[in-house]
Amino acid sequence: MRKSRWIGTLIFLSTFGLVLGGCGGAGERASGASAAATGFERLLRSDDTKGLCEALAPETRSEVEESEKASCEKAIAALEIPLGGETRRTDVHGRQARVVLESDTLFLSRFADGWKVVAAGCTPRAGQPYQCEIKGG
Numbered sequence: 001m002r003k004s005r006w007i008g009t010l011i012f013l014s015t016f017g018l019v020l021g022g023c024g025g026a027g028e029r030a031s032g033a034s035a036a037a038t039g040f041e042r043l044l045r046s047d048d049t050k051g052l053c054e055a056l057a058p059e060t061r062s063e064v065e066e067s068e069k070a071s072c073e074k075a076i077a078a079l080e081i082p083l084g085g086e087t088r089r090t091d092v093h094g095r096q097a098r099v100v101l102e103s104d105t106l107f108l109s110r111f112a113d114g115w116k117v118v119a120a121g122c123t124p125r126a127g128q129p130y131q132c133e134i135k136g137g
Contacts, residue, residue, distance in 0.1 A: 029110070033097035034090045036115035037106045041084055049073040057109055057116040059136035081121045081133050105130060 036055070043051040053061055053072035061072050068075030084104030091098045095110040107119040107130075121133025 029092045030090045030097070032110070033092055033108050033115050034087050034099055036108055036117070037084075037087060037090075037099035037101070040106065040117050040120065041101070044081060044083055047077075049077050052076050055117050056134075057111065057118045057136055060116075060118050060134060063136050064134055076134075079121075079133055107132075107135075 040052070040055050043055060050073055053064075053076055056064065056072070064075045064079070065072050068078055070078070082104050084101030084106065086102050087099060088102060089100040091100075097108045097110075097115065099106045099108065104120065105122040105124070106117055107122065108115045109118050110116075117134075119130070119132040119135035122130040122135075123132075124130055
């Protein structure tokens with residue numbers, strides 16, 4: 001009886017470990033967020049407005065369209081989003097990430113189809129929230 005209980009516990013712990021392992025660790029999430037930020041920077045350099053709009057979180061895309069009273073592609077072309085340069089640091093907290101670049105900071109959220117940019121063109125302000133060129137509502 002003790003042997004079967006031990007085997008049952010071992011099977012439970014193994015299954016539990018597999019389930020947790022499938023959730024992705026912080027390093028994996030940080031790599032994904034960093035890759036999304038690098039992709040966003042690449043799109044900025046190439047002036048791919050369609051790609052930039054696809055890289056935005058849904059609320060951010062809506063906010064860009066609303067604030068400029070134009071389609072996302074036209075609106076984002078009119079905005080002055082700075083090139084950020086190389087990644088310096090990526091901080092991930094659950095489904096949220098902050099990617100600090102040489103001259104920009106991006107905020108991202110994890111969606112079913114991957115990491116999306118929630119805010120870009122962000123600069124820190126002492127004792128206040130970041131000031132961002134684009135952000136969700």
